Amino acid sequence: MDNLMIEALTLVLLTLLAVTGLAIARLRNLFAAAMLTGLFSLLSASVFMALDAVDVAFTEASVGAGITTVLMLGALALTRGREKTVTKMRTAQALLVTGVTGAALVYATLDMPHFGQPDTPVQQHPLRAHYLEASEKEIHIPNAVTSVLASYRGYDTLGEVTVIFTAGIGVFVLLGTARRRRR
């Protein structure tokens, strides 16, 4: 019963995601499109939540729905608010490219294990059991996601932080205060 509820919820959310995607593609008003991408992220966060991936859902809700929407609006303030109209020919070309890419992606998913399948490498690798069981003993914190992110995979997270640092410095160098000082 509970599983059925979750499945129905996921189905509804996925339908809403598809509807939002179509609406974004049809909209010419970029402000509305930016707001709808925020809604899209919030819906994806709900899907992750329904799949029990709370940490991912949290990240998607705060980064995807929050900051990205604000940055989109900030970028929008620098450009104009309506999409340029394009010729029918270009629309057809874009549709063709999108269709081919989408078909390739769907084709690729056919090779993926089914949802919830227990005998995949992710489920069977010995490290998975080690992380989930030993993190309680070795690190003494209940959230295994945090212990993997911050301790077992500390190098990776250091790399991610460096990426954010580099992105910030890159934006400062390209658009930031340094340019104003030169004038």
Next chain:
Amino acid sequence: MTEHTILRVVAKLTIPFILLFALYVQFHGEYGPGGGFQAGVIFAAGIILYTLIFGLDEARRVIPPWAVRALISGGVLIYAGTGVACMLLGGDFLDYNVLAHKPAHGQHLGIILVELGVGVTVTGGMIGIFFVFAGRGRRREGTVE
């Protein structure tokens, strides 16, 4: 946006709670969902809300550009510094076991420090990127007038 009284009052009421929630997410990451990344983004969202309501100049008085740069690089330094501290205490890079008398306490301390580094860098990065975008928009409006 100085004339929007409702927006200003509601923002003033909610911003402290947003910042407090960010701190909760930051320091509660070991027990619930969340951690440095999410906390940093939420903290930055609070500051960005403040900027949207009260303007860029007011926000720059709260967090000046040098502070943004200090945050964004300080976080990486805290993170890497924790790793170096582990090495100085005789362990491997980012091996938190040596940070305290008991390995489990060392792990706790290491994770808290490392997550703090993540949160500080993410906060600085997000605020900085938003300030730069907002500053450009304003300068462009200025040239049009």
